Amino acid sequence: MSEHRKANGYYTREFKELVLNRLEPPTDDTVAGLSKELGVSESAIYHWIRSKNETGMNTSAVGKWSTEDKFHVVLETSTLTEQELAAYCRRKGLFMDDVKSWRKQCMNANGSNAKDPLELEENLKEERRKTKLLEKELRRKEKALAEAAALLVLQKKAEAIWGDHEED
Incomplete structure (x- = not known):
């Protein structure tokens, strides 16, 4: 393990990333298991996990789930x-x-x-009823509009034939 330590006693960044990558899912590796296998204290590994979560290191075990x-x-x-x-x-x-x-x-x-299927069905029935009423009203207004247009056309024809009735 000495090749993974710097002269000052700290572990290299590459070694930390290697350890943290082994914790990424899906994995059966545990912090305790890696600690025993690699001879690194569990608290050090947990510190590395916390550090990468705080600094946003790209080897986040939590962030890549x-x-x-x-x-x-x-x-x-x-x-x-x-x-x-x-x-x-x-x-x-x-x-x-x-x-x-x-x-x-x-x-x-x-x-x-x-959502409750019965409530959805009731809402659908209510919307259908509203649509039916609106369509009925639209047809009535279209008929009234057509009748008004026909009366205007007849009035213009009558004026053209008999002249303006106000002239008399």
Whole structure:
């Protein structure tokens, strides 16, 4: 592991990115497992995860979770207690707030768009009734307009034949 350390005792950026990439989903690697395998303290790995989340490093384990992966995490953690969730998050290199946010997003995704089919049917019937009334009124007004136009044409013809009735 000494080749991954700089002269000042810190790990190289490449090594940190390698470790963080191994935590990206889908993976079975855990922070604890990588810590034992690589001889790096768990707290150091968690610090790297926090740092990349704060600085927006391009190797973000949390930021690259797909929607499907997030959903699987929500399913896996749905029955866990707070302590079990904390342990799960430590194993996966996640933050509890992220998992709770994903859970809320999943719950809101289905709740806001669902409408009662009976209510939709009633609304459809009401809209059809309104449409029928409007079409009926439109036909009545079209007939009245056609009648007014016909009367104007007849009036002009009568004036042309008999002259203006005001001249008398």
